[in-house]
Amino acid sequence: MPILTPEERIGQVLAGRYRLESVLGQGGMGFVMGGKHELTGRSVAVKLLLPSYGAEAEIIGRFFQEAKAAASLNHPNVVDVLDMQIDDGEAFLVLELLDGQPLTDLLEERGKLPPEELFPILMPVMDALAAAHEHGIVHRDLKPDNIFISKDLRGRVTPKVLDFGIAKLTEGDSSVETRTGGLLGTPHYMSPEQAQGHKNVGPSTDIWSMGVLIYECLTGDRAFQADSVPALLLQICTFxxxxxxxxxxxxxxxxxxxxHKALARELPDRYASMEDFGGALFAACREAGVVLPATLEELFPQHRPTIAPGELSAPPPPASEPEPEPVPAPLAKKPASKIVPMLSAVAVLLLVGIGAGLYLATRPTPTPPPVAIAANTPEPTPEAAPETPPEPPPETPPEPAPPQDVTHRVISEPAGAEVVLDREVIGEAPLAVTRPGDVASLEITLRLRGHVEQTISVTEESPEEVVVTLPRRRSGHRVDPVGAPALAPR
Structure with a gap:
């Protein structure tokens, strides 16, 4: 059977269900075509191996094995593998078709990106890589071409890692092995251990490549440049x-x-994990005053604020516990500046009085002179003390106003989470929820597919807008797509 070019294959139907409609791109080992499911009408991307590799059973087995590993991650920032088949001896993968542009195109348009624009793209990718490393999967071919800035129908951006698991296939026994006269992988982003031909490279390789990628995006220049591949590899390993x-x-x-810590040539000097790398980068952005979306805090919990989503407001104290009475301060703590002068004055008066009494008691009594007594002389009448007006009766305190109902606006990040109250779904966030004045606390649960549900307490101390961040689920299980029936559109 003659070997057809990708353009000549337009119009073919693979496995009786995927019609090829356009050529999307071509790499060193395969090419990607746009297609459509014959029954559902869903647009998909179909990745096929080049004919020179399609006859090697080992290559096909590893092609499927790595694709299955990537599909098992079920991570929102990893491109979805929908199906994998062998049709007439030809192996192919069916992937979700993304709308947007690769990071390479954005860099060509802008030259370089500021941290506040770059890191909301790369930090979710770092989280996806951290999840992959936890499952024993290493990408090994990170570069701007393999990071796709996807947009949904509403224009919301979701970065995606492409060719996940395929990069391991390209290494064979050596990272610098050549086939058909070309170097497998992308030398500019290779780690020193890859450049030296180490067989068993691990997550530290992805940490290095991510550091090189960040360096290029922040400066507009590659971290390592040379006129030839050998000179480039020597530079990576030496300088x-x-x-x-x-x-x-x-x-x-x-x-x-x-x-620069991610670009340390010695493995022990780099970050121990991609999660540590992302967490350190998030903390550095906070120190630098770079404003990042709140949703990124959930990716690296060790660097987020200590207030958890369920602790947005403290619960009211139990009604049965009376508030403690104020304890009076010890007498020794009171100021003595007024008591000392008062006691001194009293002591002086007592001494004066005692001295005067002794003097009067010991002196001789003189003969009183005759006194003329006036007749009918009335004694003076002492003046009457002014009457104290009676105290007014105490005023009766006014009746306390009944407690007012309070409306709180519950917001979820991401938006669209179901808001559950008393086990009933009352709407989707953002949603206005009214707390009756006589109710101290409302227990509200927010849940969204693919995220961990959160329960919060809304009390009188809660703000008018209550923002709840729903962390994404790290990993999950999905049905092995090999040999699966046609998939309905998502």
Whole structure:
């Protein structure tokens, strides 16, 4: 059977269900075509191996094995593998068709990206890589071409990792092995251990490649450049890149330190995990004053605020516990400045009185002179003390106003979570929820597919807008798509 070019294959139907409609791209080992499911009408991407690899059973087995591993992640930032088949001896994968552009195109348009725009793209990708590493999967071919900035029908951006698991296939026994005269992988983003031909490279390789990728996006220049592949590999294994502070002096030192740690040539000097790398980068952005979306805090919980989603407001104290009475301060703590002068004055008066009494008692009594007594002389009448007006009766305190109902606006991140009250769904966030004035607390649960549900207490101390972040589920199980029937549109 003659070998057809990708363009000549337009119009073919694979496995009786996927019609090929356009050529989307071509790489060193395969090509990707746009297609459509014959029954459901869903648009898909179909990845096929080049004919030179399609006859090797080992290559096909690893092609499927790695694709199945990527599909098992069930991560929102990993491209979905919908199906895999062998049709007439030809192996192919069916992937979700993404609308948007690769990071490469964005860099060509902008030159470089500021941290507040770059990290909302790369941090979810780092979370996807961390989940993959936990499952024993290493990408090994991170580069701007393999990060796709996808947009949904509402224009919301979701970065996606492409070719997940395929990169391991391209290494064979050596990261620098050549086939058909070309170097497998992308040398500019290779780690030193890849460049040296180590067989068993692990997550640290992805950490290095992510550091190189961040360096390029922040500066507009590649970290390592040379005129030939051997010279480039030697540079990666021998020299440090030009400091970020020299190429982008506007960057905060905290951010540059994090990136350079990821580019340490010795494995123990790099971050121990991709999650540690992402967490350090998030903390550096906070120190540098870079404003990032609140949803990124859930990706790296060790660096988020200590208030958990279920603790947005403290629950009211039990009614049965009386408030403690105020304890009077000890007498020894009272100021003595007024008591001392008062006691001194009293002592002086007592001494004066005692001295006067002794004097009067010991002196001789003189003969009183005759006194003329006036007749009918009335004694003076002492003046009457002014009458104290009676105290007014105490005023009766007014009746307390009945407690007022309070309306809170419950917001979920991401938006659209179901709001559940008393085990009933009352709407989707954002949603206005009224708390009756005589109710101290409302227990509200928010749930969204693919995220961990959260329960919060809305009390009188809660703000008018209550924002609840729903963390994504890290991993899950999905049905093995090999040999599965045609899939309905999502």
């Amino acid at each position: 440090d890149p030009i400091p970020l502070a020299d190429r982008a002096p506007e960057l905060h030192p905290a951010i540059t330190q994090v990136v």
